[in-house]
Amino acid sequence: MTSTLDTLPKIGAPATRALHGAGYTTLRQLADVPRSDLATLHGMGPRALAILQTALEEHQLSLG
Template identity: 55%
Template sequence: MAASSLDILPPVGAPAARSLRDAGYSSLRELADADRAELSRLHGVGPKALRLIEEALKEHGLALR
């Protein structure tokens, strides 16, 4: 069975992906309702990564808080 796009992190770049995984986020589903300000404090998670995460969540009717 193929993983759905909710089961993986969006393509945010290696530093951001590492920081997200280190913070306990291993899938887009786990980012739903995460605190935007908290994510922005993670290494590598800048405006572009946040935009990509928000766009991916929006495709599924989900959002950051």
């Protein structure tokens, strides 16, 4: 699965809503955001965080 930096990967509706609610609408915006910060968002679970990390790694980026 190849991700683009201009969209969010498929992570489930609750996690997507959590990111949108926090102002994140693209994968690019999540580069270097602390994983612990994202984990506090309601609806964001370990599986969604892992998907986001994997998608960022495809672009040589990472969560903080």
